[in-house]
Amino acid sequence: MILHAVETFTHEQIRDLQLIRLQQTVQHVYKNVSFYQKKLFEHNLLPSDIHFLDDIKKLPFTTKKDLRDHYPFGMFALSPNEIVRLHASSGTSGKPTVVAYSKNDIDMWGGIVARAISMAGGKQGEVLHNAYGYGLFTGGLGLHYGSETLGMMTTPVSGGNTDRQIQLIQDFQPTVICGTPSYMLNIAEKMKEMGVDPKETSLKYGIFGAEPWSEEMRHTLEKTFDIKACDIYGLSEVIGPGVAMECHEAQDGLHVAEDHFYIEVIDPNTGEVLPEGEEGELVFTSLTKEAMPVIRYRTGDIASIKKERCICGRTSTKMSRVKGRVDDMLIVRGVNVYPSQIEHVLLKIEEVAPHYQIVIQKDKSLDSMEVFVEAKMEHYDKQMLEKKIERALHSSCYVQLKVSIVPPKTIPRSEGKAVRVIDKRQVTV
Incomplete structure (x- = not known):
């Protein structure tokens, strides 16, 4: 050295x-x-x-x-x-x-x-x-x-x-x-x-x-x-x-x-x-x-x-x-959450791959957030795994987030900076 x-x-x-x-x-x-x-x-x-x-x-x-x-x-x-x-x-x-x-x-x-x-x-x-x-x-x-x-x-x-x-x-x-x-x-x-x-x-x-x-x-x-x-x-x-x-x-x-x-x-x-x-x-x-x-x-x-x-x-x-x-901080029902905190939880769960996206959109008058996570294997109990991740996120981040498991290799791969958050909210005047 x-x-x-x-x-x-x-x-x-x-x-x-x-x-x-x-x-x-x-x-x-x-x-x-x-x-x-x-x-x-x-x-x-x-x-x-x-x-x-x-x-x-x-x-x-x-x-x-x-x-x-x-x-x-x-x-x-x-x-x-x-x-x-x-x-x-x-x-x-x-x-x-x-x-x-x-x-x-x-x-x-x-x-x-x-x-x-x-x-x-x-x-x-x-x-x-x-x-x-x-x-x-x-x-x-x-x-x-x-x-x-x-x-x-x-x-x-x-x-x-x-x-x-x-x-x-x-x-x-x-x-x-x-x-x-x-x-x-x-x-x-x-x-x-x-x-x-x-x-x-x-x-x-x-x-x-x-x-x-x-x-x-x-x-x-x-x-x-x-x-x-x-x-x-x-x-x-x-x-x-x-x-x-x-x-x-x-x-x-x-x-x-x-x-x-x-x-x-x-x-x-x-x-x-x-x-x-x-x-x-x-x-x-x-x-x-x-x-x-x-x-x-x-x-x-x-x-x-x-x-x-x-x-x-x-x-x-x-x-x-x-x-x-x-400016990356997400506010979910009054609680501040960073995408890295969500990643921290997801990568501890053996059944999922290290690929995820967070989608924000309007649900009537409120903002809703959904976490899409790739399964690691072709065969899995989707509902059980989603509930497991939702409980882990709630325990660590103190917010209730909807989780959706998607099949392997579904989430787009990155050749540079990953797009972790997709904001679909429409700005209205």
């Missing part, structure tokens, strides 16, 4: 470094981004008012709406001739969020992701199979550059063409595979159809993310492939994958790259910073990005943080695995 020096900094050392970089970043955006100039003016702040790291609480939040309101290039802090790459979100709920990178940003990002891959078990000279999508999505290229920076032989397969994926896994003998957890289930299912045992491949480690996934999903993937499955976290607005990463030794929280990002957890309703250990909305400030730094970016992701020395030797702050998103 090779640790980067900064990963073992003391709490005081990392805070000293973060303060210097925060002051530089605030000065940079104040000078070059009109949005932040206006925001600081509205808060009666100047860059010189940031004397201590805790002064970050004085700074305004940045939201996805702010990025969309300044589409496409209004948040950039460098001139066009200094920017070498653009990425963007899908824009499924409005205009996409566009992010920019300088050459230094790309190099820095590659180093961050190299550290992340190393945490997960990747080593120089071994083969990494990258099944994340390439293109405007940051996942594919983020892992690609990190893998090359680490010195791994990198296979840029991207998503889809599952038969080809399996052939290359057999031929190239990778030790590390990257992709969404739901697509890994798809690969495993296809392997079994082809007579290939997923346990018998060369794979040792998996780096999975881009969608919330439960501990039960981790256990399913590890048992299916006989690998260590580690969670990677990131989002394009901050930089992309690599913001935080689980180590394969502990698999107990994700180490934040604190030399590049400052993490906070806030109450999503009040914006107040929450103490260590309390669950809330993650907020990140980029400390080293040149082309498009963000100050106190509200991610919408729900998690908590803790500060402790890990068994792997790292001292960096850990964030818990993401429970869900603020």
Whole structure:
């Protein structure tokens, strides 16, 4: 195991470094981004008012709406001739969020992701199979550059063409595979159809993310492939994958790259910073990005943080695995439920496969929710199994949900992010 020096900094050392970089970043955006100039003016702040790291609480939040309101290039802090790459979100709920990178940003990002891959078990000279999508999505290229920076032989397969994926896994003998957890289930299912045992491949480690996934999903993937499955976290607005990463030794929280990002957890309703250990909305400030730094970016992701020395030797702050998103929370008869909580229950039930969808629709004046789950076997007692799952969901989530068992291989498979929730409610004016 090779640790980067900064990963073992003391709490005081990392805070000293973060303060210097925060002051530089605030000065940079104040000078070059009109949005932040206006925001600081509205808060009666100047860059010189940031004397201590805790002064970050004085700074305004940045939201996805702010990025969309300044589409496409209004948040950039460098001139066009200094920017070498653009990425963007899908824009499924409005205009996409566009992010920019300088050459230094790309190099820095590659180093961050190299550290992340190393945490997960990747080593120089071994083969990494990258099944994340390439293109405007940051996942594919983020892992690609990190893998090359680490010195791994990198296979840029991207998503889809599952038969080809399996052939290359057999031929190239990778030790590390990257992709969404739901697509890994798809690969495993296809392997079994082809007579290939997923346990018998060369794979040792998996780096999975881009969608919330439960501990039960981790256990399913590890048992299916006989690998260590580690969670990677990131989002394009901050930089992309690599913001935080689980180590394969502990698999107990994700180490934040604190030399590049400052993490906070806030109450999503009040914006107040929450103490260590309390669950809330993650907020990140980029400390080293040149082309498009963000100050106190509200991610919408729900998690908590803790500060402790890990068994792997790292001292960096850990964030818990993401429970869900603020806007993904489902309200069923006044009770808050995240899809990951439902997954947590379903994957404990042996008779069903790890494929499900939650459908919401209007039932007269009320919203109704139904959970569709695939049976694992061709023959089963449908009514008995549905009742069993309904009782388990009620016991764990404290809500009464209707469950419908569907035959094997009925629910659509994913080649990227899985569609877990389908909202069929009609908006009426």
